[in-house]
Amino acid sequence: MATFLIALAGALAGIVAGFFAGAGAGMLIAAATRMSSFEGASGYFVVACGLVVALFGPFLGVWLAFRITGKPANIGAVAAYTGLGVGAIFAVAAGIIVLKLLLDDTLNRNAAPLQALFEIRLPPGSALPERRAVEIELNTPRNSAPAFLHDEWRTDSNRPVISGGVELAYRTSGRLLVLKMKGEPDRLFMLKLPGKPGHSDDFAAWQPIDFVAEGSGQPRKATPADQYEVRYRVRDPNVEFSRPIIDFELSMPASKPLPEDLKSIKVKAIEAQNDMGGAINPETVKRDNERVMMSGSVQLAGDTHSLIAVTLPDQPTWLFEITLPPLTWITETIRYATTSPADSTRTFGPWQNVGMIREAGQREPRPAKPEDDAKLRYMLR
Numbered sequence: 421m422a423t424f425l426i427a428l429a430g431a432l433a434g435i436v437a438g439f440f441a442g443a444g445a446g447m448l449i450a451a452a453t454r455m456s457s458f459e460g461a462s463g464y465f466v467v468a469c470g471l472v473v474a475l476f477g478p479f480l481g482v483w484l485a486f487r488i489t490g491k492p493a494n495i496g497a498v499a500a501y502t503g504l505g506v507g508a509i510f511a512v513a514a515g516i517i518v519l520k521l522l523l524d525d526t527l528n529r530n531a532a533p534l535q536a537l538f539e540i541r542l543p544p545g546s547a548l549p550e551r552r553a554v555e556i557e558l559n560t561p562r563n564s565a566p567a568f569l570h571d572e573w574r575t576d577s578n579r580p581v582i583s584g585g586v587e588l589a590y591r592t593s594g595r596l597l598v599l600k601m602k603g604e605p606d607r608l609f610m611l612k613l614p615g616k617p618g619h620s621d622d623f624a625a626w627q628p629i630d631f632v633a634e635g636s637g638q639p640r641k642a643t644p645a646d647q648y649e650v651r652y653r654v655r656d657p658n659v660e661f662s663r664p665i666i667d668f669e670l671s672m673p674a675s676k677p678l679p680e681d682l683k684s685i686k687v688k689a690i691e692a693q694n695d696m697g698g699a700i701n702p703e704t705v706k707r708d709n710e711r712v713m714m715s716g717s718v719q720l721a722g723d724t725h726s727l728i729a730v731t732l733p734d735q736p737t738w739l740f741e742i743t744l745p746p747l748t749w750i751t752e753t754i755r756y757a758t759t760s761p762a763d764s765t766r767t768f769g770p771w772q773n774v775g776m777i778r779e780a781g782q783r784e785p786r787p788a789k790p791e792d793d794a795k796l797r798y799m800l801r
Contacts, residue, residue: 431505434481442473532657543647553602606633619656622692668798691722
């Protein structure tokens with residue numbers, strides 16, 4: 421054990437001394453050669469020199485420690501104890517990192533925060549409240565956070581639906597969503613989410629209200645007569661923006677009127693309740709015989725599946741279904757690693773007819789008819 425501790429101390433000292441020795445030599449070389457500091461070039465060089473010399477530091481440190489303490493300093497013994505020492509150092513470092521992650525209750529540290537997107541359904545026959553009369557907040561044992569409200573609310577049959585979202589900052593299983601409306605008691609909903617929830621593209625089932633706070637006393641337990649309901653899903657922007665992006669071409673009859681501002685053509689990908697915005701490139705419009713063609717791009721709203729919705733002003737929405745192979749992320753990773761953009765041989769896939777049409781003001785689409793003449797083809801970016 422004593423020999424191991426000596427080797428451990430020597431390896432650790434060798435890493436530290438080796439890094440600073442290499443960094444010092446790198447600084448001298450950078451100064452002597454007048455190395456450019458543009459975008460940190462000389463700094464990267466100094467750090468690289470330190471890391472390279474630090475690779476040899478543990479062996480030299482263990483050898484020197486053995487010589488000082490009178491231990492056998494043959495190459496075999498030094499190499500063996502160097503491996504044990506370095507392994508122990510990395511094991512301790514890894515343990516500290518894992519422990520820190522386990523004890524850290526901040527969600528998505530140094531990344532885009534999670535959000536709980538919600539819809540609150542009011543009792544039948546209720547009037548849709550004014551936005552300025554509505555406040556919603558999330559209460560947890562760690563913090564309170566105000567919710568943001570969506571620009572457009574809707575009505576589900578004769579029940580108004582308030583929608584919005586709130587940031588999930590901390591890992592906790594105690595999350596309480598509080599609905600405050602002017603002149604009304606506070607209504608409390610328990611969000612039944614795990615401490616560290618994952619992304620979901622679709623809402624969970626409607627969940628009845630849990631408590632009603634009337635006056636200054638303790639909130640009472642809600643009854644079926646209260647008739648308020650909530651549903652919610654967790655949005656992780658880091659998951660959404662890691663999904664595939666497609667470039668597409670859209671073909672339509674030349675008789676179809678185009679807006680003067682082609683940027684007013686709305687494109688988005690839809691998967692369950694999730695959607696991602698896309699765009700048409702106005703400079704790609706061209707006429708081919710009796711067709712008008714244009715190009716654009718959009719990020720898929722699901723991992724391998726989305727409906728691509730294209731809406732011209734004052735026109736029904738075209739819906740095209742996109743389904744990618746399940747292991748697309750593997751093949752794309754290989755492609756990115758083995759080819760450059762200049763060597764890319766990607767081509768558009770076959771044309772596909774519009775599958776469904778959503779008329780203005782309608783939530784549910786209808787099957788496309790022959791006169792709904794629009795085509796789309798795509799390729800992965």
